[in-house]
Amino acid sequence: MDIAKVQEGPVLNIVVRGRLETATAPQLDAEVKGLPAEIMDLTFDFTDLEYVSSAGLRVILMAQKAMTARKAVFKLAGVNATVKKVLDLTGFSPLLTFV
Amino acid sequence: MSEGSRSYAVPTTLGDSASVKWWFRFVSSAIVVFAAIVMAVALMQRHFADSRSEDELDYISDDFELSFDNYIGYGLGLRAKWIRDQVVSATTAVSQVRLRQWADMFDLDEINVVLRDGRIAVSTDDEVAAVGTMLGGPAERFMVLTNGVDALYTEPFRPGAANPGCVRKYLGVPFADGSGYVQVGSDIRHVTESFRSGAGIFMRNWTFGQGRDGFFLCAQKEGDDYRVIMSASRNETGCWAGKLLEADLGFDLDGLYDAFPPSADFHASGVNFCRRSLIVRRNGSEIALRARYIRDILIVAVLPLGPNRDVNQATTVLVVFSLLALFTAFGFLLARISASNRKLSAMRDAENRRNAEDLATAHSIQRTALPVIFPPYPRDLKMDVFARMDPARDVGGDFYDFYYVGENRLAVIVADVSGKGVPAAMFMMKAKTLLKSCVLSKNDLADAVAETNLRLCEGNETEMFVTCWVGVLDEDTGDLVYVNAGHNPPYVRHPDGSLMPVDSVSGLFLGAMDTAAYKVYRTRLAPGDLLFLYTDGVTEANNVMHEMFGESRLEEVLRGERGRGLQRFNPLAPKLAPPQDVCRFVRNAVDAFAGTAAQFDDITMLALRYRGRPEVFEITKPAATGSMPEIAAFAEGKLKDAGCPQDAKSDLLVALDEILTNVCSYSGSADVTLRVELARDPKAARFTVIDSGSAWNPLDHLDPDITLSADEREIGGLGILMVKKLMDDVSYCREDGCNKFSFRKVFG
Secondary structure: OOOEEEEEEEEEEEEEEEEEOOOHHHHHHHHHHHOOOOEEEEEEEEEOOEEHHHHHHHOOOOHHHHHHHOOOOEEEEEOOOOHEEEEEEOHHHHHHEEO | OOOOOOOOOOOOOOOOOHHHHHHHHHHHHHHHHHHHEEEEEHHHHHHHHHHHHHHHHHHHHHHHHHHHHHHHHHHHHHHHHHHHHHHHOOOOOOOHHHHHHHHHHOOEEEEEEEEOOOEEEOOOOOOOOHHHHHOHHHHHHHHHHOOOOOOEEEEEEEEOOOOOOOOOOOEEEEEOOEEEEEEEEEEOHHHHHHHHHHHHHHHHOOOOOOOOOOEEEEEEEEEEEEEEEEEOOOOOOOOOOOEEEEEEEEOOOOHHHHHOOOOOOOOHHHEEEEEEEEEEEEOOOOOOOOOOOEEOEEEEEEEEEHHHHHHHHHHHHHHHHHHHHHHHHHHHHHHHHHHHHHHHHHHHHHHHHHHHHHHHHHHHHHHHHHHHOOOOOOOOEEEEEEEEEEEEOOOOOOEEEEEOOOOOEEEEEEEEEEHHHHHHHHHHHHHHHHHHHHHHEEEEOOHHHHHHHHHHHHHOOOOEEEEEEEEEEEEOOOEEEEEEEHHHHHEOOOOOOOEEEEEOOOOOOOOOOOOOOOOEEEEEOOOOOEEEEEHHHHHEOOOOOEEHHHHHHHHHHHHOOOOOHHHHOOOOOOOOOOOHHHHHHHHHHHHHHHHOOOOOOEEEEEEEEEEEOOEEEEEOOOOHHHHHHHHHHHHHHHHHHHOOHHHHHHHHHHHHHHHHHHHHHHOOOEEEEEEEEEEOOEEEEEEEEOOOOOOOOOOHHOOOOOOOOOOOOOOOHHHHHHHHHHHEEEEEEEEEOOEEEEEEOOOO
């Protein structure tokens, strides 16, 4: 999995390519934990993300909680059918914002 | 059969309940009809009897009246003749005074001497003299006396034309010289005197028919009452016995007067030959009455109706007895017919009951003999089998069977027993059991069949036979060995729809000759092939025009070319239909062909789809999260080789990630093994994760609540939920000290 970041002022776009699973989730987790304070608009771009396992869900949940805490915006972009399916069946979809 | 289960008592005696009921019904309806006829006859008889009595009364009363008139006339006639003899001729000059003297003497009210031309010569009555002639009046009829015949002429009492209050009777006698006639007239008032004096003599002549109890009575008005003058009846010796009406009939004259009121002008006219008829009931007997009033005299003719009725009663009794005899004879005849009918139908019922019981027994034998739980081996991915046996009404004795012979070898059998009913069903049981024990105990299938045949031939007094086809499929390789004992060969249907008959030279059917020999044949099934076994009930099913379903139609169905629903869904085409559906399509096609014709033979089918043994791959690595990428890559490679599509692959890899994470993080196992099984029919992958850690079944734990908010959510347990939802089936077992968690997804 590789991660690319694009920041424009308080807007941060993190592009995740590959798979968000147990082995790779810590990478993204680190990004979320180390998020700069000025970021008020965070997007995970999952266009090239194959699938996400429960480890990945944890990271997404952490990101959502963190952004909510600072009253910031958190979005998921380009979610494919497989990822959406997992988010739906685990009941995460209502908590998230999709673009 | 236990005692009492088959006692069909046939009712033949009069004592059984059905017979009693029948008799009751017959007798009660016979009584009703009988009573109705008797009543009708009796009523008619009485009506005729009473008519007779009344006619008799009328006749006698009329006769009485006439005779009475004659009697009066007789008296008048005597007096008239005397006067004529005195006058000698109409031309004789006789004075009115003289005539009046005579009138006084004879109690006559009028005397006229009439000339032959109708002129009145002399009359006691001035008014009559003033009229002067008989001609032109009612008395003109008396002119007949001038025609020279020496006979008197009289007319009955009549009210006078000039004076209606005067009721008079006239009588005329001609003069011998033809010069005219003498006419005398007498008022009705004289009647009563003459009646009284002459009544006794007069009434003596009055009788009713012999044997009757009728009689006359006369009563004269006195004041407001009528006092009986006399009553008369005649007994056999001809003397009259005076009986009072009261004593005889038991009612008084007041009652009689009420019953026979005279007309209003009674007293004015002085006479009222009132004709009244009445039927009166007194003291239980009925009497008919006729009444005549002659002035103030009442004459009543009385006739009891009983005697006339008695005569007719004899007829009634005759009718009654005839009917009785008729009904009795008829009743016995009917009873005999009914009894024999009931006997016959009871025997028929007994026979039907026996047949039904036999049929039920045979059916239940069949039912319990055959395995009916499908799918029989649900965890077995390598094959899928379905069978059905639909019995005909007269149970045949088809059977199917399947069982494992060794770990991966499945025997399938279909057979057809000759004959019907319970014997066939029992032979079927024997054959099936024998065959199974032989197949299980012998290595060679031909030997097994030969041994079965031998044992069936022993003691086969009923000479029943069975055709059968036995095959054993090696699930790992797809090899099929088989023996055919006189049975119609099965078909193999390939996934592309093409058919291959499973050829063999058929051996002799079982149970015929103990020396019969059998040969084993081999073929091989590829994954996706369907083996279709059947009995001739399918191909020999008839329609109403006695055409047979036949092999070609069966082949059309199996290829997917025939049948309702087949065209629509084309389910036998590339997307392979399960064996149950194949059997159903064949059955439906047979039903559609047969139409209303009855099924006369058992219809049996067994369909076996061979899925093939899945390819199995394994990888073992240390149970650490670091191993996971490598294991995932291994799995992904195998999935790619099997042509697994992207979405299924992702799901499998997600599930794998979850399970491996659990094992690597928490199990405490040193190693973890992934087994990948790739099936070809249908295309599916099964992953089994095996670890030797502490026993832990992820399926034991509750699913997390996925409706909680972000703050409340927890991650634990989500992974298992995902595995359960993404995979087609999941299972866990603990075996040999290892956790084995398995999940499967179908992708083709």
